[in-house]
Amino acid sequence: MVALSIGEKYFIQGGIAQDLRGDGRKRLTPRPIYVETGVISQSNGSARVRMGATEVIASVKAELGRPSALHPDKGKVSIYVDCSPTAAPTFEGRGGEELSTELSVALQRCLLGGKSGSGAGIDLSSLAIVEGKICWDLYIEGLVVSSDGNLLDALGAAIKAALSNTGIPRVNVAAGASGDEQPEVDVSDEEFLQFDTSKVPVIVTLTKVGRHYIVDATSEEESQMSSAVSISVNRRGNICGLTKRGGAGLDSSVILDMISVAQSISEQLINTLDSQIAAAEAGEDES
Amino acid sequence: MAGQAGGTPSTYSPSPTTRKTKSLILRNDDVDWVRTDGREFHQCRPAFFKTGAVNAAAGSAYAEFGNTKVIVSVFGPRESKKAMMYSDIGRLNCNVSYTTFATSVRGQGSDHKEFSSMLHKALEGAIILESFPKTTVDVFALVLESGGSDLPVVISCASLALADAGIMMYDLVASVSVSCLGKNLVIDPVLEEESYQDGSLMLTCMPSRYEVTQLTITGEWSTPKINEGMQICLDACAKLATIMRECLKGPDSALEE
Numbered sequence: 001m002v003a004l005s006i007g008e009k010y011f012i013q014g015g016i017a018q019d020l021r022g023d024g025r026k027r028l029t030p031r032p033i034y035v036e037t038g039v040i041s042q043s044n045g046s047a048r049v050r051m052g053a054t055e056v057i058a059s060v061k062a063e064l065g066r067p068s069a070l071h072p073d074k075g076k077v078s079i080y081v082d083c084s085p086t087a088a089p090t091f092e093g094r095g096g097e098e099l100s101t102e103l104s105v106a107l108q109r110c111l112l113g114g115k116s117g118s119g120a121g122i123d124l125s126s127l128a129i130v131e132g133k134i135c136w137d138l139y140i141e142g143l144v145v146s147s148d149g150n151l152l153d154a155l156g157a158a159i160k161a162a163l164s165n166t167g168i169p170r171v172n173v174a175a176g177a178s179g180d181e182q183p184e185v186d187v188s189d190e191e192f193l194q195f196d197t198s199k200v201p202v203i204v205t206l207t208k209v210g211r212h213y214i215v216d217a218t219s220e221e222e223s224q225m226s227s228a229v230s231i232s233v234n235r236r237g238n239i240c241g242l243t244k245r246g247g248a249g250l251d252s253s254v255i256l257d258m259i260s261v262a263q264s265i266s267e268q269l270i271n272t273l274d275s276q277i278a279a280a281e282a283g284e285d286e287s
Numbered sequence: 288m289a290g291q292a293g294g295t296p297s298t299y300s301p302s303p304t305t306r307k308t309k310s311l312i313l314r315n316d317d318v319d320w321v322r323t324d325g326r327e328f329h330q331c332r333p334a335f336f337k338t339g340a341v342n343a344a345a346g347s348a349y350a351e352f353g354n355t356k357v358i359v360s361v362f363g364p365r366e367s368k369k370a371m372m373y374s375d376i377g378r379l380n381c382n383v384s385y386t387t388f389a390t391s392v393r394g395q396g397s398d399h400k401e402f403s404s405m406l407h408k409a410l411e412g413a414i415i416l417e418s419f420p421k422t423t424v425d426v427f428a429l430v431l432e433s434g435g436s437d438l439p440v441v442i443s444c445a446s447l448a449l450a451d452a453g454i455m456m457y458d459l460v461a462s463v464s465v466s467c468l469g470k471n472l473v474i475d476p477v478l479e480e481e482s483y484q485d486g487s488l489m490l491t492c493m494p495s496r497y498e499v500t501q502l503t504i505t506g507e508w509s510t511p512k513i514n515e516g517m518q519i520c521l522d523a524c525a526k527l528a529t530i531m532r533e534c535l536k537g538p539d540s541a542l543e544e
Contacts, residue, residue, distance in 0.1 A: 252492075256517070
């Protein structure tokens with residue numbers, strides 16, 4: 001929890017009302033975003049994203065597994081976020097656990113789409129190897145290194161960057177296995193398949209402070225919020241998921257207004273993120 | 288949409304719990320399919336509410352929407368635990384759990400952490416927490432049988448239980464979800480429809496104040512579709528709230544007679 005004096009609270013609220021925030025930004029200006037890929041050599045793909053003082057790491061690990069009985073032609077993806085107490089003392093114990101589940105559920109909702117798999121940012125059928133027998137299990141893990149507000153957007157961006165950094169080994173299935181036998185597979189350690197991330201949405205959180213809402217709030221600004229709406233938008237401008245935080249109610253017209261604002265912001269965000277990812281990948285190749 | 292209202296809103300004719308067989312696959316382009324329980328797309332299941340289901344609780348409610356059966360009890364306001372910091376507003380503690388026999392596979396997920404936090408978020412905006420400082424209100428929800436749209440039923444039932452316990456609220460909270468199946472929007476989906484859905488939208492609101500306290504969307508939605516889905520949910524919530532209000536009035540009006 002951020003402890004603020006009454007004066008500081010007025011300063012934040014008044015600044016937002018006048019469209020000039022404490023760090024000189026306007027209400028709908030996000031902080032600059034920095035992306036670094038390939039930061040963890042142990043995983044199949046990883047990325048570090050920094051927005052102001054908020055810093056998160058996402059890692060993608062692929063393991064061979066068995067598809068579920070309900071969807072034999074699809075792989076499995078699990079998303080988990082860890083809020084380490086090293087980032088903030090409040091993350092210790094139950095507080096961190098609650099935030100972790102909240103972020104994990106929100107990310108799952110935003111990235112995995114509906115139960116039938118439509119609208120998912122990650123194409124699960126591309127993870128299948130042998131129908132009903134072998135598939136890839138993707139373990140996407142996020143870590144909050146340093147927290148200064150807007151964790152969900154940063155984690156969403158980091159996962160998108162990590163996925164585009166992910167190489168999934170090519171698998172050769174030995175022919176001849178029939179019936180119930182588990183086919184033998186040969187995992188190549190030289191050939192990697194690039195993951196298609198064009199459909200992965202970005203997350204835009206609009207935080208309502210007073211009568212206005214702001215994008216990319218810092219933790220001081222978040223402490224003054226009445227409610228926040230996180231909207232994930234894909235490249236086509238469609239909504240892929242929406243979560244509301246904070247207790248205060250919102251008028252339905254305000255929510256629709258927020259959705260349209262999020263759509264226009266997401267367009268810029270996708271473009272900046274793409275160029276940042278491309279730059280990070282190029283930088284990694286050189287070194 | 289007035290499905291649950293019908294002629295006499297607060298009565299409920301028990302439908303035989305038939306053992307469901309795997310129905311035909313709901314194909315995306317197929318517009319003419321019929322819902323398994325014969326409802327129209329924009330028709331809710333008949334709703335049944337009853338307050339005072341648990342004697343030991345300060346307030347409680349039982350809700351039955353088709354096969355979804357939920358019981359919620361509210362305890363408190365009572366003194367917050369000693370370890371908790373002083374707070375000049377009340378605390379709300381929510382817990383949603385499933386019985387081991389609630390789902391077709393035994394003992395799956397007895398504790399739903401994300402449901403608990405969703406219930407908390409849906410209710411906290413409606414409760415006047417300033418009215419009971421230094422104390423905690425516990426809301427315990429138990430899903431006896433899961434038949435689809437569990438969370439919306441839990442939320443509506445919990446707000447009724449809170450009202451039964453005499454906790455001050457701005458308004459009753461009603462919640463409804465819609466599933467997106469292909470081109471169609473299907474309100475109040477059953478378990479089977481939920482497992483085939485392309486996307487879902489759950490809306491929780493305070494109908495008299497026309498305020499949305501919680502909204503979650505999964506799957507890919509275009510803006511006009513979200514518009515449509517929200518409108519359907521808001522209408523249904525308003526109707527659900529009248530049924531809930533009838534239920535609260537029920538015993539008193541009976542006494543007057």
